[in-house]
Every structure is written in structure tokens, then in C-alpha cells.
Amino acid sequence: MYYGVKSSCCGPGESLAWRQARDQETTHPVPVDVFENKEGEYVIRASLPGFRREDVQVEFEDGVLTIAATRHEDRAEGAAPTTRYYLQERAQGRFERRIQFEKASGEAIRAELKDGVLTVTLARLKEAQPRSITIE
Amino acid sequence: MSDLIPREVLSFPSMRNLMRDFFSDPFFRDHGLAADEGNLALDVSEGKEGEVIVRASMPGFKREDIQLHLHNGVLSIKAESKEEKEVKEEKFYRKERRWGSVSRSVALPGNLDEGSVKAELKDGVLVVRIKPSPSAQPKRIEIK
Numbered sequence: 001m002y003y004g005v006k007s008s009c010c011g012p013g014e015s016l017a018w019r020q021a022r023d024q025e026t027t028h029p030v031p032v033d034v035f036e037n038k039e040g041e042y043v044i045r046a047s048l049p050g051f052r053r054e055d056v057q058v059e060f061e062d063g064v065l066t067i068a069a070t071r072h073e074d075r076a077e078g079a080a081p082t083t084r085y086y087l088q089e090r091a092q093g094r095f096e097r098r099i100q101f102e103k104a105s106g107e108a109i110r111a112e113l114k115d116g117v118l119t120v121t122l123a124r125l126k127e128a129q130p131r132s133i134t135i136e
Numbered sequence: 137m138s139d140l141i142p143r144e145v146l147s148f149p150s151m152r153n154l155m156r157d158f159f160s161d162p163f164f165r166d167h168g169l170a171a172d173e174g175n176l177a178l179d180v181s182e183g184k185e186g187e188v189i190v191r192a193s194m195p196g197f198k199r200e201d202i203q204l205h206l207h208n209g210v211l212s213i214k215a216e217s218k219e220e221k222e223v224k225e226e227k228f229y230r231k232e233r234r235w236g237s238v239s240r241s242v243a244l245p246g247n248l249d250e251g252s253v254k255a256e257l258k259d260g261v262l263v264v265r266i267k268p269s270p271s272a273q274p275k276r277i278e279i280k
Contacts, residue, residue, distance in 0.1 A: 042229075049260035115259065
């Protein structure tokens with residue numbers, strides 16, 4: 001996380017090399033919002049700026065939602081690998097996030113990527129209604 | 137001598153278990169502490185022919201939400217998202233993404249032609265390109 005502008009603005013330094021090395025090895029987390037919509041479904045919103053549909057994978061298995069993505073926009077734009085960075089705060093490489101749901105069903109899962117925001121909708125598992133038994 | 141009362145010492149395996157239990161606790165497991173890219177993460181790089189390229193992560197923002205100014209080599213980005221108002225009534229389980237207004241100013245390197253700015257918003261990334269000022273090119277001076 002580089003908040004300082006001046007310190008990292010003046011050409012590639014040690015911190016940048018370190019950052020790039022770390023980017024290659026690390027899986028970056030994806031910030032998410034999870035809420036319930038009016039229909040009672042779970043809605044997961046993940047910030048994935050710069051990702052295209054083909055870069056993003058969404059899986060739901062055993063109650064765990066996995067969002068995985070790889071960013072390589074610089075390569076896609078045909079920029080030389082020796083591009084000089086004055087400031088590099090945006091992480092590159094692999095991003096992943098797992099979220100566990102206790103009461104979600106993957107049957108009607110929907111996912112949409114728009115303006116760099118991934119929206120996944122999961123239905124809630126219907127809870128078994130308590131059944132009253134008449135004693136005869 | 138009360139401090140000599142024997143008590144159970146945490147052995148290595150149990151300490152390990154403790155750590156494992158701690159980190160596998162749903163509250164900590166996928167906590168978004170590190171999930172924050174900060175207030176408007178930026179990349180500033182040099183493109184072809186000295187062009188300066190600024191990339192800003194602005195997921196969820198629309199073109200009309202963003203105000204962009206370039207003055208005396210300082211680029212200012214200011215944005216206000218309307219998404220927040222839309223989902224105000226929902227029940228939240230987790231809220232890590234930054235909403236509302238973000239702003240950032242960054243001093244750009246070099247002598248730039250401020251009239252040549254081009255900005256584009258695509259897939260939640262704002263890309264600003266500024267060409268170097270013609271006066272920044274080395275000028276050949278003829279010796280009389």
C-alpha cells in the first residue's frame with residue numbers, strides 16, 4: 001500500500017522492485033460487500049477494476065464462493081515490459097477471495113461484471129419449517 | 137509464593153491448535169484487512185514518446201461521477217458514487233469496498249502539454265494520457 005506520492009514518484013526504486021516481485025508471488029485479496037437484497041438473496045459485490053469477463057472465475061462449491069481473477073492489462077495493451085513506472089499502487093497478478101455461506105444455494109447463481117464491479121447473486125437455502133404434529 | 141502454583145503450560149501442539157483455531161474462526165478467516173487498495177489506487181507510467189499515463193482504479197464509478205482537472209502539472213481526480221444511495225436499505229453482512237466520494241491529487245513528472253489530455257473510463261479503470269510539452273523536447277540550437 002503506497003499512500004505517499006513523493007516518495008515513490010521519482011522513478012523506479014527499491015520499493016518498486018520489491019513490489020513487483022511480491023506481485024508475482026502473492027495472491028491479492030478482493031474487497032467485497034455482502035448484503036441481502038429485497039428478494040432475500042445474497043448479493044456479493046467485488047471490486048475488480050480493469051478485469052474483463054474472461055479474466056474472472058466464479059465458483060460455488062460446498063457453501064464456499066470463490067472469486068478468482070488475473071490482471072495483466074499492461075501486457076494486453078502491448079506496452080513494453082520495461083515500462084517505466086513513477087507510481088505503482090495498483091496490484092497486478094492473481095486475485096482471489098473465498099467467502100463461506102452457511103445458508104446459500106448455488107442452484108440459481110448469477111454473475112455479472114460491469115464497470116469493474118462483479119455482482120454475484122446467490123439464493124438462500126430454504127429453511128425447513130417447523131412442523132407441528134398433532135397428537136392423536 | 138503464590139506465583140508458584142502449578143498451572144497448565146501451553147505445549148507446542150496446543151499453541152498451534154490455538155493459532156489454527158484463531159485463524160480459521162469465521163470472524164478472522166477472510167477478513168478484508170488487506171483487501172483495501174487505499175484511497176483511489178493509481179499507477180503513473182511513461183508511455184511511448186514520453187507520454188505520461190495515469191491509471192486509476194475506480195470500480196463502480198460512472199463517467200458522469202468523475203471530475204478531472206489538470207493544472208500546473210497536478211492531476212486531480214474527484215468522484216462521487218451514486219451506488220451508495222441505491223443499496224442503503226439492504227441488510228449488510230460485510231462492507232469492505234469504498235464508496236461515496238474519493239479524491240486524489242498527484243503531481244505528474246516532467247513538462248506536460250496540458251492541452252493534450254485524453255481520458256477514458258473502461259471496466260472501472262480511468263486512463264488519462266498526457267503528451268509531453270513540445271518545449272520539453274531538447275531543442276537544437278544553431279551556432280552563428
